[in-house]
Amino acid sequence: MQRYVGPYRILRLIDRGGQGSVYLGWDERLRRRVAVKIYDLPAERAGRRRLLAEARLVAGMDSPRIVHVHDVIESSTHLAMIMEYIPGCSLEDLLCVRRLSLASVLTVGIDIAGALAIARREHVVHGDVKAGNVLIGPNGRARLTDFGISGRTGGVEAGRGGSLSAVAPELYAGEAVDERADLFALGLLLYRMLTGEHPFFRGGQLDPALLLGGETPPLRERAAGEFDLSDSLVALVQQLLARDPQQRPRNTRRVRQVLRAALRDIPLAAHRSLLREARPYFRPELPEDIPPRLPDSFDRDARSRLPPRGGRSARLRHWLRGLRPPARALLGATILAVVAMPLAWMLLGDVTRVRFAQPELHLDGAINLPAGVSPYWLLEEVKRALAAELGPLEVVGSVGAEPGRVIASPTVARAAEPAPDHRLRIALRCLENFCVVDLSRTARGGQHSAQAVVFPESPIDEWGSAVRGAVRELFSRR
Numbered sequence: 278m279q280r281y282v283g284p285y286r287i288l289r290l291i292d293r294g295g296q297g298s299v300y301l302g303w304d305e306r307l308r309r310r311v312a313v314k315i316y317d318l319p320a321e322r323a324g325r326r327r328l329l330a331e332a333r334l335v336a337g338m339d340s341p342r343i344v345h346v347h348d349v350i351e352s353s354t355h356l357a358m359i360m361e362y363i364p365g366c367s368l369e370d371l372l373c374v375r376r377l378s379l380a381s382v383l384t385v386g387i388d389i390a391g392a393l394a395i396a397r398r399e400h401v402v403h404g405d406v407k408a409g410n411v412l413i414g415p416n417g418r419a420r421l422t423d424f425g426i427s428g429r430t431g432g433v434e435a436g437r438g439g440s441l442s443a444v445a446p447e448l449y450a451g452e453a454v455d456e457r458a459d460l461f462a463l464g465l466l467l468y469r470m471l472t473g474e475h476p477f478f479r480g481g482q483l484d485p486a487l488l489l490g491g492e493t494p495p496l497r498e499r500a501a502g503e504f505d506l507s508d509s510l511v512a513l514v515q516q517l518l519a520r521d522p523q524q525r526p527r528n529t530r531r532v533r534q535v536l537r538a539a540l541r542d543i544p545l546a547a548h549r550s551l552l553r554e555a556r557p558y559f560r561p562e563l564p565e566d567i568p569p570r571l572p573d574s575f576d577r578d579a580r581s582r583l584p585p586r587g588g589r590s591a592r593l594r595h596w597l598r599g600l601r602p603p604a605r606a607l608l609g610a611t612i613l614a615v616v617a618m619p620l621a622w623m624l625l626g627d628v629t630r631v632r633f634a635q636p637e638l639h640l641d642g643a644i645n646l647p648a649g650v651s652p653y654w655l656l657e658e659v660k661r662a663l664a665a666e667l668g669p670l671e672v673v674g675s676v677g678a679e680p681g682r683v684i685a686s687p688t689v690a691r692a693a694e695p696a697p698d699h700r701l702r703i704a705l706r707c708l709e710n711f712c713v714v715d716l717s718r719t720a721r722g723g724q725h726s727a728q729a730v731v732f733p734e735s736p737i738d739e740w741g742s743a744v745r746g747a748v749r750e751l752f753s754r755r
Contacts, residue, residue, distance in 0.1 A: 336349060372473075405462075718752070
């Protein structure tokens with residue numbers, strides 16, 4: 278049995294974590310794979326509003342270093358974030374099976390710092406920058422995901438921290454945090470990638486005393502023999518891991534500068550190492566992950582061609598079911614028009630009949646009119662304005678009449694055309710600096726005219742307003 282979250286078909290489970298489960302989904306409208314992460318909604322209304330507000334906030338961020346959020350779907354008990362699907366693997370999966378080269382470490386650091394720069398610009402704190410929330414894609418670059426516990430800068434409450442592997446001292450101590458907590462988590466991530474260890478873990482668990490006040494194990498000693506680290510890179514990691522947020526970098530600009538400078542010191546041939554090192558550990562892509570594409574016509578137009586058994590009524594029903602949707606719509610509209618036309622004439626009462634002369638257009642030199650302004654546009658604008666002034670309108674004659682109302686036949690005499698109540702002439706004359714919309718009306722009571730002046734460079738809505746004003750003036754004395 279197929280399961281859906283809104284319009285998204287669920288294919289299989291990708292991962293199950295503390296905040297929610299992630300599924301591989303299929304967007305049947307755009308025919309693309311998506312990642313669907315489902316969260317439990319808090320029981321209290323305030324918590325629900327906060328989670329929905331944060332989901333909308335994250336959906337508004339756009340960066341090649343952040344996994345895009347396509348949609349947010351809410352049910353009575355759960356919230357689903359529909360995200361871009363990134364084939365590949367998480368950085369956590371990769372670090373569990375191998376050590377990365379220095380070029381790969383720096384590439385990941387640069388990409389995550391770029392993602393945090395976008396979050397800072399939007400005043401968003403991620404709150405859980407860890408290896409499990411970094412995805413390595415098939416282009417060999419890192420993407421930050423899972424802003425599920427993010428919040429506005431300065432507004433993340435105590436106790437809303439993420440994983441212990443990414444927690445900053447101030448958040449662990451129950452204080453409100455800003456984007457510098459994410460910089461601390463980036464320092465933890467860089468330290469782990471360079472040494473293979475978390476600086477404040479002992480026996481596989483966080484040591485709170487070491488996190489809050491102990492000495493950070495020296496980076497160069499822990500990475501001895503693995504990398505030749507520059508003094509500026511070591512100093513940057515130490516500054517990111519400062520206990521006091523005031524001593525950390527104020528933003529990601531200097532972080533990216535130092536990481537890029539360290540990457541430039543590495544031979545260029547080694548710069549694309551991340552994809553080479555991560556590709557063997559990409560999650561397998563299954564054939565059923567992309568549902569087979571069938572002709573769309575089977576969904577819309579497929580019908581049986583076998584004739585039914587039964588009498589005329591059965592054959593009629595079969596013929597009606599066999600009609601394509603446009604033909605059904607045309608048949609229904611025809612029946613409705615035949616039935617409703619006499620009733621409409623009775624309800625509407627008097628109808629004003631108008632006959633138009635062919636609209637005239639006179640341009641003095643090379644004058645550029647707004648896009649869309651033409652004799653046909655003038656005619657349609659006048660018709661709409663007339664309907665607003667006079668009520669039900671019938672256009673007689675060949676100019677401006679609805680197409681297809683009269684079918685000519687050599688064997689059937691055409692009915693006499695009804696006499697119009699008004700005869701209208703429309704003319705547009707443009708000189709170098711201005712245009713004049715000239716309307717004239719001939720009726721039983723005599724002849725009337727009205728004009729409106731408009732500048733050629735005026736937007737088309739001002740042109741429409743001028744035409745409507747001229748029509749109102751033309752019929753102000755009937």
